[in-house]
Amino acid sequence: MMSGRAQSRPGLKQKTSMQFYYVYILMCSDGLTxxxxxxxxxxxxxxxxxxxxxxxxxxxxxxxxxxxEASTKND
Known part of the structure; x- marks a missing residue:
């Protein structure tokens, strides 16, 4: 009988959630960004x-x- 948990099989990668990258702009206390x-x-x-x-x-x-892609937006 199989349990409700996903079974890991050799050679197969587990599906992971998509990771995003961010370009961010901060304001610093010295007035610079x-x-x-x-x-x-x-x-x-x-x-x-x-x-x-x-x-x-x-x-x-x-x-x-x-x-x-993030580095091209950083320019």
Missing amino acids: YTGITNDITRSFDEHQKGVRNTVGLLDQYWCFNPS
């Missing part, structure tokens, strides 16, 4: 707030399917 690329916008924002330039807010963000 910072643009970056991440796959975890919350983590990146928190890291910037703890960094040398205190982040005041998130000005904008764009989602992309992969890092290459």
